Amino acid sequence: MEYIASPKNEHIKAAKKLTVKKYQKQGDAYLLEGWHLVEEALKAGQQPRRIYAINKFLEERALRPYYEQLTEISPEVAKHLSETPTPQGIFAVMPRVTGTLPEAVSGSYLLLDGIQDPGNVGTLVRTADAAGIQQVIFGDGTADAFNPKVLRAMQGSQFHVNITTTALAPVIAQLQAAQVPVYGTELNVNAKSYRDVQPTRHFGLIVGNEGNGMSQELLHQTDVNLYIPIRGEAESLNVAIAAAVVMFHLTA
Amino acid sequence: MEYIASPKNEHIKAAKKLTVKKYQKQGDAYLLEGWHLVEEALKAGQQPRRIYAINKFLEERALRPYYEQLTEISPEVAKHLSETPTPQGIFAVMPRVTGTLPEAVSGSYLLLDGIQDPGNVGTLVRTADAAGIQQVIFGDGTADAFNPKVLRAMQGSQFHVNITTTALAPVIAQLQAAQVPVYGTELNVNAKSYRDVQPTRHFGLIVGNEGNGMSQELLHQTDVNLYIPIRGEAESLNVAIAAAVVMFHLTA
Numbered sequence: 001m002e003y004i005a006s007p008k009n010e011h012i013k014a015a016k017k018l019t020v021k022k023y024q025k026q027g028d029a030y031l032l033e034g035w036h037l038v039e040e041a042l043k044a045g046q047q048p049r050r051i052y053a054i055n056k057f058l059e060e061r062a063l064r065p066y067y068e069q070l071t072e073i074s075p076e077v078a079k080h081l082s083e084t085p086t087p088q089g090i091f092a093v094m095p096r097v098t099g100t101l102p103e104a105v106s107g108s109y110l111l112l113d114g115i116q117d118p119g120n121v122g123t124l125v126r127t128a129d130a131a132g133i134q135q136v137i138f139g140d141g142t143a144d145a146f147n148p149k150v151l152r153a154m155q156g157s158q159f160h161v162n163i164t165t166t167a168l169a170p171v172i173a174q175l176q177a178a179q180v181p182v183y184g185t186e187l188n189v190n191a192k193s194y195r196d197v198q199p200t201r202h203f204g205l206i207v208g209n210e211g212n213g214m215s216q217e218l219l220h221q222t223d224v225n226l227y228i229p230i231r232g233e234a235e236s237l238n239v240a241i242a243a244a245v246v247m248f249h250l251t252a
Numbered sequence: 253m254e255y256i257a258s259p260k261n262e263h264i265k266a267a268k269k270l271t272v273k274k275y276q277k278q279g280d281a282y283l284l285e286g287w288h289l290v291e292e293a294l295k296a297g298q299q300p301r302r303i304y305a306i307n308k309f310l311e312e313r314a315l316r317p318y319y320e321q322l323t324e325i326s327p328e329v330a331k332h333l334s335e336t337p338t339p340q341g342i343f344a345v346m347p348r349v350t351g352t353l354p355e356a357v358s359g360s361y362l363l364l365d366g367i368q369d370p371g372n373v374g375t376l377v378r379t380a381d382a383a384g385i386q387q388v389i390f391g392d393g394t395a396d397a398f399n400p401k402v403l404r405a406m407q408g409s410q411f412h413v414n415i416t417t418t419a420l421a422p423v424i425a426q427l428q429a430a431q432v433p434v435y436g437t438e439l440n441v442n443a444k445s446y447r448d449v450q451p452t453r454h455f456g457l458i459v460g461n462e463g464n465g466m467s468q469e470l471l472h473q474t475d476v477n478l479y480i481p482i483r484g485e486a487e488s489l490n491v492a493i494a495a496a497v498v499m500f501h502l503t504a
Contacts, residue, residue, distance in 0.1 A: 119371075127493050132483025160485040195504060231384025231503060233412040237496075241379050244493045245500045251483060252447060 003072045004052070007080035012073070015052065015093055016081055019148045024096050030146040032092045033083060035060075040156035041094055042066070054078050054089035083148045096146055099164040101171065105178040107134030108202055108251065111168050113218055114141030114209035115239060121145075122153020123240040124207070129157035131247040133205075136161050139168035141209065168206065172221045175204045182206065183250075184222035185242065186213050191227040194245070199252045207243045255324045256304070259332035264325070267304065267345055268333055271400045276348050282398040284344045285335060287312075292408035294318070298346055306330050306341035335400045348398055351416040353423065357430040359386030360454055360503065363420050365470055366393030366461035367491060374405020375492040376459070381409035383499040385457075388413050391420035393461065420458065424473045427456045434458065435502075436474035437494065438465050443479040446497070451504045459495045 004012055017023035018031040029049060032038055038051065039062050051066055052073045063070060073081075078089040110128045115121050121143045128136050143150050145163050172182050182204040183197070206222065208214025219225065228242055237245075256264055269275035270283040281301060284290055290303065291314050303318055304325045315322060325333075330341040362380045367373050373395045380388050395402050397415050424434050434456040435449070458474065460466025471477065480494055489497075 123490055123493065126486055127489060129484035130480075130482045130486035130489050134484075155486070157484070157486050228382075228500070230382045232381035232386075232409070234378055234382035234407070234409050237379060237382050238375055238492075240490075241375065241493060241496045244489075245496055248480070248497045 001058075001067075001070060001072055004077055005074040007077050009077070011050075011071070012052075012077055012081065015050070015091065018093060019083060021144055021146070024146055028096050029093050030096045030151075031081070031148075032094050032151060033081070033090070033148065034088050034152070035090050037151065037156055038090055038092045040159045041092060044159035046094055046097070046159070048092040048094055050093040052077070052081065052091045057090045083152070098145070099162045101164050101166065101174070102135070102162070105175060105180055105202060109133065109135040109137060109171065109175065109204040110243070110247065111137045111139060111171060111204055111206040112142045113139045113168055113206055113214045114212070115207065116141065116143055117210060118143045118147050118149035119153050120210065120238070120240045122150045122155070124243055125154045125161060125163065126157040127240060127244045128247060129160045131244070131251045133247060133251065134161055136163050137168060137171050138163065138165040168218055169221065172204060172206075172218065176221075176223070178202075180204060181223045182221065183246070184214055184219050184225040185227070185246065186219055186225055187227045188225060191225045193229055194226040194249050195229075197224065197226060197250065199250050203250055205243070205246060205250065207239055210239055253310075253319075253322060253324055256329055257326040259329050261329070263302075263323070264304075264329055264333065267302070267343065270345060271335060273396055273398070276398050280348050281345050282348045282403075283333070283400075284346050284403060285333070285342070285400070286340050286404070287342050289403065289408055290342055290344045292411045293344060293346055296411035298349070298411070300344040300346055302345040304329070304333065304343045309342045335404070350397070351414045353416050353418065353426070354387070354414070357427060357432055357454060361385065361387040361389060361423065361427065361456040362495070362499065363389045363391060363423060363456055363458040364394045365391045365420055365458055365466045366464070367459065368393065368395055369462060370395045370399050370401035371405050372462065372490070372492045374402045374407070376495055377406045377413060377415065378409040379492060379496045380499060381412045383496070383503045385499060385503070386413055388415050389420060389423050390415065390417040420470055421473065424456060424458075424470065428473075428475070430454075432456060433475045434473065435498070436466055436471050436477040437479070437498065438471055438477055439479045440477060443477045445481050446478040446501050447481075449476065449478060449502065451502050455502055457495070457498060457502065459491055462491055
């Protein structure tokens with residue numbers, strides 16, 4: 001097995017670049033960090049192009065089928081590749097596979113309309129997974145699905161739900177053509193308390209930008225616009241929190 | 253009005269220290285940053301010891317009653333005092349007033365058992381406020397209520413709910429003596445789906461540490477232990493997300 005001790009190694013330099021969107025697109029690959037995420041990717045049947053790991057991971061059972069792709073790295077290299085202050089020491093170069101929309105409506109959909117904060121995006125995907133939602137659509141202005149902070153915050157749920165990056169309007173049209181209700185989340189005079197909507201097997205839920213809410217154009221496309229009644233004096237809820245409350249209600 | 257141009261000014265040095273717990277305790281004060289938070293503090297009737305603001309805030313109507321406490325600072329000083337990359341330029345030295353428990357049970361209670369991440373703590377307080385919970389108890393091992401990141405994430409809800417920092421066991425005992433149900437949130441064989449519990453006017457809800465959950469000692473004190481049924485393959489929910497789902501159910 002190859003051993004790389006120096007962060008100046010060409011392969012390591014190339015791997016490090018795969019945390020940046022431009023180079024990810026050029027190489028059609030991205031860098032995944034951390035044992036849990038690498039394990040989840042392999043469990044999901046994704047084929048790593050290369051795995052870089054410090055010595056302590058080399059004997060892991062889950063890595064045995066990938067011995068040919070495995071390269072040992074020094075702790076110094078791990079530190080260089082890492083996006084976190086305390087790196088675990090394992091990284092995988094994975095194909096940048098983007099999901100595609102199912103042709104027929106399949107399960108429930110969470111639609112992200114311009115969610116900018118990577119932590120929010122990741123938490124939304126993780127929460128959608130837990131609530132039993134199968135499709136998460138990253139609309140315009142949403143943080144990239146392969147952004148290192150998004151990857152980390154999704155905590156492996158990216159390998160359980162189908163993530164598609166595409167314009168939201170055609171998705172909404174597809175859902176509506178299939179008689180699936182599409183809910184917006186913007187407080188306006190016609191908004192309905194989420195508690196007054198019955199749980200359904202199929203639905204689309206749109207959540208909007210942290211500061212500006214959802215786009216007016218999409219808002220006009222929705223069937224019903226939901227709001228969460230605020231009891232106290234808080235002015236708003238974090239977008240991931242609000243979406244969680246509505247998702248767990250709709251999937252009850 | 254005094255004008256301070258240099259970050260080396262003694263008052264500025266002292267104010268900067270009031271972001272650190274040790275000096276906060278010594279001075280019985282803390283530094284609050286940002287227009288929204290300062291405004292909420294003043295609205296809540298809290299008396300600032302000193303307000304440091306760049307020129308553009310000096311004419312704000314809400315600051316007029318505090319003209320005696322107002323000091324103009326340079327943008328350079330604002331940058332020095334700030335905990336954020338893009339400071340707004342307003343800071344208040346506030347008395348470090350800690351809440352006290354009401355003698356009789358008042359409203360519903362959220363009990364934080366060792367929540368370490370300041371963002372989670374702040375989001376929990378903000379969400380409790382929105383759900384109509386009046387008491388938030390910061391138990392042992394929970395991030396400090398005057399930690400700058402906690403202050404920021406609470407987004408002003410610290411001035412709407414009553415925050416008390418104290419051991420949780422006596423609070424649980426007080427609630428139970430008043431016949432108020434106390435719910436834990438730990439997945440175990442006896443846990444009950446949160447959906448099977450009826451909303452009530454008074455309750456206590458304990459949420460536990462991000463990694464280790466709630467302490468076993470407190471767990472034994474609870475009446476019922478709640479869990480959120482996970483539909484997908486996600487292994488867990490973020491603690492603030494989980495608490496939000498349960499809080500909005502219990503306060504419905």
